Amino acid sequence: MRLPEKTGTAENAKSAKRNVFSASSARAAVAFLWLLDKEWRELLSSRAWWVLLLLIGPLVGVSFIGVVRTYAEASGLNGTAAGVGEAFSPLVGVWAPTFSACELAAAFLLPFVGIRLVSGDKQSGALKIELQHSMSALARIAAKALVLLAGWCLASAAPLVAVILWKMYGGSAYAPELVTIALGHVLNAGLTIALAAATASLTDHPSTAAILTLSVTVGTWILNFIAAVQGGVWERAAGYTPTAMVAEFQHGLIRLDVVLIAIALISTGLALAALWMRLGVPARRRTSESLALAAGATAVVIACTFATPSWDTSENRMNSFPEADETALASIRASLHIEAHLAPEDPRRVDLERRALSKLRRVLPKTTVQYVSATSIGLFEQSAPHYGEIWYDLGGKREMSRLTTAEGVLETIYALADVKPPIENDAEIFRGHPLAVQPKGAAAVFYSIWPALIVAVGFLVRRRHA
């Protein structure tokens, strides 16, 4: 009768192991909750965060009040005929400019909040104490990132107030558009937090971290500028800068590649911060681990660029062709190659890209586009023999057109594919939501009530914690 005894012993051992494991998991969870509590308290005691909260109200207010007035003036002209209805989409007319205040705050205010939270521990000596817990560095940085993101979400109450005011004025708010914009700004804030955490962890002093963070931000603007002039690979890279990413979301477009790349960059920034937080690891090892991380991140980002799905959440389908056209295009099986002889800064190229090709890529992901030009502005190429030509190659059949409108591009493709153009459906045309009201009370809310409320709450909270 020894066997059952042995089994019993093995089971006891397994059970003991399970208990030890669950006890250590519980201890780790408790420690993480304490860390979250500490980071939250540190955020509440951070002047940088209160300044961010204080300023974001007036920043949103300036944008909101301005755009509501402009929207009202345009609406008052009764310009709601088909064809200009797109101008009365609150997405472009109100939300994009209103939420752009968040972009400003994320670029110039949020980094300081993030740097304060990460560098503060180094400066005060708290990091040396906390490092003596076996918690992983990634968990530590995750606690900071979560708290910073929560802090950012609280700051986002300002644009939420704008949405409420707009609804009170009788304006239209299409929920998917608002969710898309909010998602874009949360990802943008995530990028800023990850960047600030990485620079604060890499450097010894907060001011160095701030300079480094702003340098990266300015660097992305330079990249956008170079892309506008040079095109090509620069243009492709610039499509993933925070500014370009936010612009996509502000137009109601969720692109899987953009979301995946943003998540990959956020994860890389936080992982880099975690690597350099480990003061006890030799700098040489941290450097080699950082290089490996950068190489891995580059590979992931490149892989993500091949993800083609995207979702147009705009009410007026501003990122899509009409549904009938999309159905007709989807029936085309042959691969399409477009060669456009237009310089990067030529307005016709911008039109072609925005009005037609960006929509076309969403329906026919295998479409390849090649731009040909000898200069960046195209001004002195106008007399060149092929300048301005757009060549379409569909399954070996070629056609040339100079039209840069969506209708012109579709017409050429249908002709090449022998597809009958669908009949335009008037019911599908977006008529817009004009609203001719003044932004009543908005100035009081954003310029007086919001700052007063933040100062009062800040005073009470800091007094309670002090």
Place this chain on the structure above:
Amino acid sequence: MVVVRVSHLTKRYGQLTALSDVSFSIRPGEVLGVIGPNGSGKTTLFECLAGVLPADAGTVADEARTLAPGDRCSVLFYLPDAIAPWPAQPVRWALDYTVGFFGGRLDALDDVVARFDLDSILDSPIGALSKGQRKRALLAMSLLTPQPVLLADEPFDGLDLRQTREVADALRAHVAGGRTLVLSIHQIVDAARICDRFVLLSGGCVRGEGTLAELSAMAAVRGAAPHDQSLEEVFLALT
């Protein structure tokens, strides 16, 4: 019996050797004083031991195994000198946080608060405390941690004579409860008051390890007999 054995620990900052082949042992339940003048490498030694600063060579081991820097927090807790962690938070919260985050000794909380006379400053932010008050608060906090060995860098720095004696008594009482203390002290009089054994550190090298009697005998063997048996004289004779 040894709770931690330090072997051949070396740390260089570029051309400067801060610690050179440092070896000594920590015995359970003792108060070990690491004695040395400013710049002798005491803080560097503690930071390397605690794993918050990478050493270039050497090992730290407990009875069973060599402890990697990441594993040392299971045995050692290091309280740095001249820090003001979580400056906006009150002392009461810092003590609770230490117990909660590190899984520390909740049962010792009231006793520690009383011994370090913290009642009057419990609600004061750490950043607003005087140097002495902050030192007392941080020492109290470190006594609540669960690790069996506590390394405290300059525990009496910033304290007046009365406070030094009170803190020394509190630390002694804590050791009686089974904990091991390693204190870095540059004031030899303070060290003599509280420590059982000593490690004499000078220029990054260990010049002697043992009780006062052992160190005195060591000095005599080296032909540098001290004038008397005081720690000061022994230190001067050996360094």
